[in-house]
Amino acid sequence: LRTAGEADVASATTTEELEALRVRLLGRKAELPNLLRGVSDLPPQERGAVGKAANQARQALQALIDERIATLADAELDARLVADRVDVTLPGRPEPVGGLHLITRVRREIEDVFLGLGFDVVEGPETETVHYNFDALNHASNHPARDRADTFYLAPSTRLPAVERPGDPDAEDGGSARLLRTHTSPMQIRTMERQDPPVAVIVPGRVYRPDSDATHTPQFHQVEGLWVDVDITLADLKGVLLSFARAIFGDEREIRLRPHFFPFTEPSVEVDVSCFACGGSGIRADQPGHPRCGLCKGTGWIEILGSGLVDPNVLRAVNETRGDDAYDPERVQGFAFGMGIERIAMLRHGVPDLRLLYENDLRVLEQWA
Ligand code: PHE
Numbered sequence: 001l002r003t004a005g006e007a008d009v010a011s012a013t014t015t016e017e018l019e020a021l022r023v024r025l026l027g028r029k030a031e032l033p034n035l036l037r038g039v040s041d042l043p044p045q046e047r048g049a050v051g052k053a054a055n056q057a058r059q060a061l062q063a064l065i066d067e068r069i070a071t072l073a074d075a076e077l078d079a080r081l082v083a084d085r086v087d088v089t090l091p092g093r094p095e096p097v098g099g100l101h102l103i104t105r106v107r108r109e110i111e112d113v114f115l116g117l118g119f120d121v122v123e124g125p126e127t128e129t130v131h132y133n134f135d136a137l138n139h140a141s142n143h144p145a146r147d148r149a150d151t152f153y154l155a156p157s158t159r160l161p162a163v164e165r166p167g168d169p170d171a172e173d174g175g176s177a178r179l180l181r182t183h184t185s186p187m188q189i190r191t192m193e194r195q196d197p198p199v200a201v202i203v204p205g206r207v208y209r210p211d212s213d214a215t216h217t218p219q220f221h222q223v224e225g226l227w228v229d230v231d232i233t234l235a236d237l238k239g240v241l242l243s244f245a246r247a248i249f250g251d252e253r254e255i256r257l258r259p260h261f262f263p264f265t266e267p268s269v270e271v272d273v274s275c276f277a278c279g280g281s282g283i284r285a286d287q288p289g290h291p292r293c294g295l296c297k298g299t300g301w302i303e304i305l306g307s308g309l310v311d312p313n314v315l316r317a318v319n320e321t322r323g324d325d326a327y328d329p330e331r332v333q334g335f336a337f338g339m340g341i342e343r344i345a346m347l348r349h350g351v352p353d354l355r356l357l358y359e360n361d362l363r364v365l366e367q368w369a
Contacts, residue, residue, distance in 0.1 A: 001032055002057035009064050015072045022065050032058050099369035102357060103221060106345040107204050110223050113247040114202045117240060119225065122201050124187040126208075127154060131175030132186035136321075137264040138313045145182060152180040152208050152218075180208035184224035185264060188310070188336055191226060192318040197332045198229035204341070214353045221341035228310060228327065228334030234267070237307060237335035245273045245304065248344065254280065256301060265308025265336055272301035295347075302347060305339035 005025045012018045024030060032054060039051040100108075111121050134146055145151065154177075187203040203224040212218055227236070238257060245255045253276065257269040274280035278293035282300040292298040312329035319325050326332075342354055349368050351357060356364050 001035075002060060005032075005057070005061045006064060009061065009068055012068065013072070015069050015076060018065055018069050018072065022062075025061055026058060026065075032061070099366070101365065102345050102349060102351070102368040103341055105368075106348065107221065107223070107341050109248065110244075110339075110341065110344065111202065111204060113244050114223075114225065116247075117200075117243060119200045119202045119227070122187065122191065122203055123205055124181075124184070124190055124203060126181055126206050127178055128181040128186050129175055130177045130179060132189050133179055133181050133183075135175045136189040136314070136317050137185055138311050138317070139263045143263060150209060151182050152210060154178040154180065182209050183207050183338055184222045185336070185338060187224055188226045188264070188314070189318060192228065192315075192327055193321055196326050197334075198227075199334075200227040200229070201225070214355065215343075215346070217342070217354055217358055220354075222338050223341060225307075225337045226310070226334060227336075228315075228332050230332055232309070232333040232335055234269075234309060234335070237269075237309070237337070240335075241271055241305070241307065241337065245271075248348065249273050249276050252279070257307075260306065260308075262306060262308055264311050264314050266311040268306070268308035270303055271305050271307055271337070273304050275300050275302055304344065304347070305337050307335065307337035310334035310336055 005021075008021055008025070009018065012021055026033060036051070036054045036058065039047055039054065042050055115121065130146075133151075134143065139146065184203045184205050184207060187201075187205075191199055191201050191203075203222075203226075205221065206219055207222050208219050209216070210218060225240075227240070234257070238255070242255050245253050252274075254274040256272050256274075258272065260268045260270040262268040275282070275293055275296035277295040278284050278300065280296075280300040282293050282296060282298040284291050284293050293300070296302050310333065315327040315329045315332070315334075318327045342357065345351060345357070346354060351368070
C-alpha cells in the first residue's frame with residue numbers, strides 16, 4: 001500500500017490531484033486508515049508490528065503529500081506570476097472620449113467673436129407671447145409669419161399662470177397668446193425693457209418653425225445681436241459684421257449689404273459674405289476646366305444673416321412699456337442682426353444635409369469633432 005501510494009504521489013502534477021490523492025489514500029474511507037482501525041482485532045502478537053508499519057506508512061504518505069503540495073504550489077505560483085506579468089512596454093488601449101456637438105462648437109465660436117467685440121451673452125424664453133414675438137417687433141396684424149402654418153402656437157391650457165401678471169399690457173389685444181418663438185428677436189425687446197442704453201448683447205438659443213427639409217428642421221438655433229447707443233449707424237453694423245465674417249470664414253473675406261425688409265428694422269439688409277470656396281470670383285480656378293463655383297452658385301457671395309437699424313417704432317414701443325424715454329429714437333439708435341447657427345455650421349464645415357446633425361449617428365458627428 002505504501003509503495004503504491006508513494007508512486008501515485010510522485011506522479012501527481014498538480015496540487016488539485018494531490019488533494020484528491022490525500023482523500024483517496026488517507027481519507028475516512030481509504031484502505032490504510034481502515035487497516036489501522038482493524039489493528040485491535042488482530043491477535044495480540046501481531047498488533048505491534050502491523051500497527052507500527054501501518055502508522056509509519058500513513059505518516060510517510062502524509063509527509064510526502066505535504067512536501068509535494070508545497071513544491072507544486074510554489075511552481076504554480078511562479079507560473080501564475082509569469083503569466084500575469086504586466087508588460088509595461090505595451091501601448092495603452094485608447095479610451096473613447098466625448099466631444100462637443102458641431103452646433104455647440106459653432107455657437108461657442110460665434111459667442112467668442114462677439115464677446116471679443118464687447119457684447120454680453122444673454123438668453124431668453126423659448127415660449128413667448130404674441131406680444132414679444134410679433135406685436136412689439138412691429139409686425140402688422142396680418143403679417144404672414146403669424147400664420148398657423150408658419151408658427152407653432154401653444155394651446156391656451158399650456159399657459160403658465162406666472163406670466164399672466166395683473167395689468168399685463170398684452171391682455172387686451174390677445175398679445176398674451178403663447179407660441180414657440182420663431183426667432184430670437186423678442187429678446188431685443190426684453191433686453192431694452194430691463195436695461196438702459198447703451199446695450200450690446202447677443203442672444204443664442206433655440207427657435208421653432210414648422211419647416212422640414214435638407215436645410216430646415218422644425219427646431220433650430222439662432223444668434224440675435226443688438227447694439228443700441230448714441231450715434232449708431234449702418235457703418236457700425238457693417239464694421240461689426242465684417243469682423244464677425246472674417247473671424248468665422250477667414251481674414252480675406254468681404255461682406256456686402258443687400259436691401260431687404262424686416263418689420264422691426266429700417267433700413268433692413270441681408271448680409272452676404274464673399275465665397276470662401278472660390279475666393280469670391282464665382283469660378284473654381286483651382287479645379288480642372290475652371291467650373292462655376294458650386295457653393296455660391298457662381299455669384300461669388302453667400303447669404304449669412306439678416307440685419308438692419310432698429311426701427312424707431314420698436315424703440316417707441318419699448319419706451320411706452322418702460323414708461324420713460326430712455327430709448328428716445330432722437331437720442332439713441334441701434335442695429336440688430338439675426339443668424340442661423342445651423343446655416344453657419346453647414347457652410348463652414350460642408351455639411352450637406354442639416355438632418356445629419358440631428359440624427360445623432362456618432363460615425364457622422366465625429367467627422368466634425
Ligand atoms: N429675426 C429675423 C429672422 O429670423 C432676423 C433678423 C434679426 C433680422 C434682427 C433683422 C434684425 O429672419
